[in-house]
Amino acid sequence: xxxxxxxxxxxxxxxxxxxxxxxxxxxxxxxxxxxxxxxxxxxxxxxxxxxxxxxxxxxxxxxxxxxxxxxxxxxxxxxxxxxxxxxxxxxxxxxxxxxxxxxxxxxxxxxxxxxxxxxxxxxxxxxxxxxxxxxxxxxxxxxxxxxxxxxxxxxxxxxxxxxxxxxxxxxxxxxxxxxxxxxxxxxxxxxxxxxxxxxxxxxxxxxxxxxxxxxxxxxxxxxxxxxxxxxxxxxxxxxxxxxxxxxxxxxxxxxxxxxxxxxxxxxxxxxxxxxxxxxxxxxxxxxxxxxxxxxxxxxxxxxxxxxxxxxxxxxxxxxxxxxxxxxxxxxxxxxxxxxxxxxxxxxxxxxxxxxxxxxxxxxxxxxxxxxxxxxxxxxxxxxxx
Amino acid sequence: xxxxxxxxxxxxxxxxxxxxxxxxxxxxxxxxxxxxxxxxxxxxxxxxxxxxxxxxxxxxxxxxxxxxxxxxxxxxxxxxxxxxxxxxxxxxxxxxxxxxxxxxxxxxxxxxxxxxxxxxxxxxxxxxxxxxxxxxxxxxxxxxxxxxxxxxxxxxxxxxxxxxxxxxxxxxxxxxxxxxxxxxxxxxxxxxxxxxxxxxxxxxxxxxxxxxxxxxxxxxxxxxxxxxxxxxxxxxxxxxxxxxxxxxxxxxxxxxxxxxxxxxxxxxxxxxxxxxxxxxxxxxxxxxxxxxxxxxxxxxxxxxxxxxxxxxxxxxxxxxxxxxxxxxxxxxxxxxxxxxxxxxxxxxxxxxxxxxxxxxxxxxxxxxxxxxxxxxxxxxxxxxxxxxxxxxxxxxxxxxxxxxxxxxxxxxxxxxxxxxxxxxxxxxxxxxxxxxxxx
Numbered sequence: 010x011x012x013x014x015x016x017x018x019x020x021x022x023x024x025x026x027x028x029x030x031x032x033x034x035x036x037x038x039x040x041x042x043x044x045x046x047x048x049x050x051x052x053x054x055x056x057x058x059x060x061x062x063x064x065x066x067x068x069x070x071x072x073x074x075x076x077x078x079x080x081x082x083x084x085x086x087x088x089x090x091x092x093x094x095x096x097x098x099x100x101x102x103x104x105x106x107x108x109x110x111x112x113x114x115x116x117x118x119x120x121x122x123x124x125x126x127x128x129x130x131x132x133x134x135x136x137x138x139x140x141x142x143x144x145x146x147x148x149x150x151x152x153x154x155x156x157x158x159x160x161x162x163x164x165x166x167x168x169x170x171x172x173x174x175x176x177x178x179x180x181x182x183x184x185x186x187x188x189x190x191x192x193x194x195x196x197x198x199x200x201x202x203x204x205x206x207x208x209x210x211x212x213x214x215x216x217x218x219x220x221x222x223x224x225x226x227x228x229x230x231x232x233x234x235x236x237x238x239x240x241x242x243x244x245x246x247x248x249x250x251x252x253x254x255x256x257x258x259x260x261x262x263x264x265x266x267x268x269x270x271x272x273x274x275x276x277x278x279x280x281x282x283x284x285x286x287x288x289x290x291x292x293x294x295x296x297x298x299x300x301x302x303x304x305x306x307x308x309x310x311x312x313x314x315x316x317x318x319x320x321x322x323x324x325x326x327x328x329x330x331x332x333x334x335x336x337x338x339x340x341x342x343x344x345x346x347x348x349x350x351x352x353x354x355x356x357x358x359x360x361x362x363x364x365x366x367x368x369x370x371x372x373x374x375x376x377x378x379x380x381x382x383x384x385x386x387x388x389x390x391x392x393x394x
Numbered sequence: 395x396x397x398x399x400x401x402x403x404x405x406x407x408x409x410x411x412x413x414x415x416x417x418x419x420x421x422x423x424x425x426x427x428x429x430x431x432x433x434x435x436x437x438x439x440x441x442x443x444x445x446x447x448x449x450x451x452x453x454x455x456x457x458x459x460x461x462x463x464x465x466x467x468x469x470x471x472x473x474x475x476x477x478x479x480x481x482x483x484x485x486x487x488x489x490x491x492x493x494x495x496x497x498x499x500x501x502x503x504x505x506x507x508x509x510x511x512x513x514x515x516x517x518x519x520x521x522x523x524x525x526x527x528x529x530x531x532x533x534x535x536x537x538x539x540x541x542x543x544x545x546x547x548x549x550x551x552x553x554x555x556x557x558x559x560x561x562x563x564x565x566x567x568x569x570x571x572x573x574x575x576x577x578x579x580x581x582x583x584x585x586x587x588x589x590x591x592x593x594x595x596x597x598x599x600x601x602x603x604x605x606x607x608x609x610x611x612x613x614x615x616x617x618x619x620x621x622x623x624x625x626x627x628x629x630x631x632x633x634x635x636x637x638x639x640x641x642x643x644x645x646x647x648x649x650x651x652x653x654x655x656x657x658x659x660x661x662x663x664x665x666x667x668x669x670x671x672x673x674x675x676x677x678x679x680x681x682x683x684x685x686x687x688x689x690x691x692x693x694x695x696x697x698x699x700x701x702x703x704x705x706x707x708x709x710x711x712x713x714x715x716x717x718x719x720x721x722x723x724x725x726x727x728x729x730x731x732x733x734x735x736x737x738x739x740x741x742x743x744x745x746x747x748x749x750x751x752x753x754x755x756x757x758x759x760x761x762x763x764x765x766x767x768x769x770x771x772x773x774x775x776x777x778x779x780x781x782x783x784x785x786x787x788x789x790x791x792x793x794x795x796x797x798x799x800x801x802x803x804x805x806x807x808x809x810x811x812x813x814x815x816x817x818x819x820x821x822x823x824x825x826x827x828x829x830x831x832x833x
Contacts, residue, residue: 061566213802213803221758225755225757228747233796236456237801240444240447240450241447254754261749264749265581281569281571
């Protein structure tokens with residue numbers, strides 16, 4: 010891992026020296042043996058490979074599952090470009106894709122591609138990101154985002170049932186930050202406890218938003234909130250942070266203020282945050298084991314290939330993430346008011362003693378990274394042994 | 395008023411004593427004074443709104459530390475804008491260098507050079523390499539702008555985009571944490587401050603420097619037959635400068651280490667803790683010390699060195715500067731190298747504060763930095779702008795952001811206020827300039 014990173018670093022240095030060169034490879038690159046062999050060709054269009062998780066977990070598991078079932082896997086990376094994703098989908102269809110898996114860069118800009126797939130009679134799986142579809146020809150496979158919020162709040166509320174909470178939210182323009190995660194918090198009982206007075210909010214009542222989910226901004230905001238709390242002799246008992254990049258800023262603010270570490274939540278399973286979990290600087294990290302998401306999509310794609318209808322699909326994943334609503338698609342009401350058939354996997358809340366699950370799953374964060382600096386007094390001592 | 399040395403146009407304005415005339419006689423930069431008053435008004439305003447808790451030393455230390463990252467860059471952006479150019483890439487350059495520091499500490503230094511955590515001065519090696527990376531990026535961009543002739547807006551826009559991509563590539567998309575403890579001191583927590591004694595020493599040096607500078611200037615003016623400031627003005631300037639510095643030091647020393655950290659320190663150093671806890675004065679945070687050093691150096695460079703004169707000459711009239719024999723291209727290239735070095739300083743503070751680097755370190759810094767320079771009186775027409783003004787501009791912007799967050803307002807509100815203040819500040823400046831008040 011570190012060797013590879015070092016090599017990439019050197020490559021990056023060369024790019025710097027070469028001034029204006031943009032990263033990323035060409036379009037539509039084939040990943041399977043040149044199509045045609047298997048009768049089931051699954052075409053996957055990624056919006057980007059910039060986050061490590063896609064290349065490390067989602068793609069290999071999906072590919073394995075499809076190839077083990079006798080299918081062929083082809084894919085393309087749109088590099089965060091809407092237009093490029095449309096042409097990627099074109100070329101995947103031309104190369105004989107019988108099923109499309111789309112990680113949409115934009116849930117509306119992708120609609121022309123959806124229309125093309127429909128015209129060609131190809132079923133579509135919306136992978137991890139919703140597509141606002143009205144025609145009922147899309148299967149949405151994702152982790153439960155409301156459930157992530159619920160898991161975060163359940164863990165923190167159980168640890169700190171009463172007291173002063175700080176709510177740290179993500180980008181105000183992101184539906185996850187403003188709608189899904191907070192409604193999960195409320196389902197776990199946050200709203201009722203605020204109403205009953207058990208929990209008082211420090212800082213902005215509706216939560217402090219963090220434009221761009223930016224860690225530095227989260228740190229600045231949290232420092233101001235700590236200063237204000239100190240001035241009014243209020244002790245902060247817990248912090249509900251929506252994701253890991255904001256949780257990292259919160260932990261650093263607590264560190265620089267020598268505040269100690271009240272329980273902080275997060276999600277994503279980022280290496281730095283799992284390390285904080287082991288060190289006791291973050292209490293819970295809600296983890297979406299995307300290995301299982303890749304397997305689920307691979308299974309669904311194979312079945313759709315064999316001519317099954319979306320309703321008839323049935324997946325078989327690890328029980329810890331299996332959809333609460335059963336292994337077959339159910340109706341999901343989208344924020345846009347549409348109904349989409351969906352398989353919604355359960356996220357896994359992790360505390361320091363459960364880090365073993367991450368090691369066992371082959372997550373992209375290595376044990377070395379997660380256990381860095383852990384000693385016998387750290388909460389992660391047992392798991393890191 | 396009899397001993398006031400006046401220039402002809404001041405004679406016309408001199409109709410008896412007024413506060414404004416006194417300020418003119420003392421050669422005080424009215425715009426700078428106005429900025430200081432505006433900053434004071436903002437701070438006292440928040441103090442009233444918060445019921446008197448806002449102006450506590452710890453709060454002001456937080457505010458100052460939060461402002462340093464942008465303020466350091468603003469000192470360089472002034473020169474860029476004065477020279478009729480722009481640098482949109484600073485945020486991404488900071489991102490690249492921050493990621494460089496983080497990877498050097500956690501990976502490259504131990505893997506390639508065998509320099510692991512026991513090695514002393516690791517922070518200095520990392521800092522040196524970071525400064526080198528910044529200077530190289532600055533030189534490449536500066537070369538393309540000055541010698542190839544591509545507009546700086548285009549070059550640095552390219553830098554903004556591609557260098558942010560480089561950060562992704564370097565880190566493979568994940569945050570890298572775990573900096574050297576010494577490196578972390580640059581982040582300015584209680585431990586990352588210089589302490590009571592050093593703060594007093596720094597204040598004494600600062601005070602002597604102010605007096606020394608006044609005496610030196612007076613001697614030089616006499617030597618070259620320039621008009622002198624009236625004696626009362628010299629005395630007042632010395633007294634006010636000295637008192638302000640000593641007051642700030644006393645203020646910084648009036649906050650103490652958090653009880654938990656002080657207890658830990660006492661245990662680690664075998665000190666018996668007195669009743670009521672050990673009181674360790676925090677003093678000036680390291681990043682603030684760094685900012686003061688950068689500001690003094692940059693102001694010296696801008697006003698006392700040939701390089702600075704050339705920059706202002708070029709900004710005032712490029713053709714005239716060229717015809718006067720100034721190597722304008724070389725000057726322009728040097729400005730961008732300087733900007734790159736400042737990015738390395740700013741990145742060091744950010745990395746120390748975060749104890750590592752995330753993918754978005756420095757994100758949208760370019761906007762805050764340009765805003766700070768402009769609020770601080772830098773003109774896009776070129777040739778006008780001061781280093782202390784830009785630093786004050788950064789503090790004004792951060793005071794608003796911090797104050798609103800302190801009062802419990804959400805970040806969208808902070809952005810609205812920041813935008814409105816930016817336009818108001820520049821509008822007020824333009825209005826004043828049209829009326830002919832202070833150029």
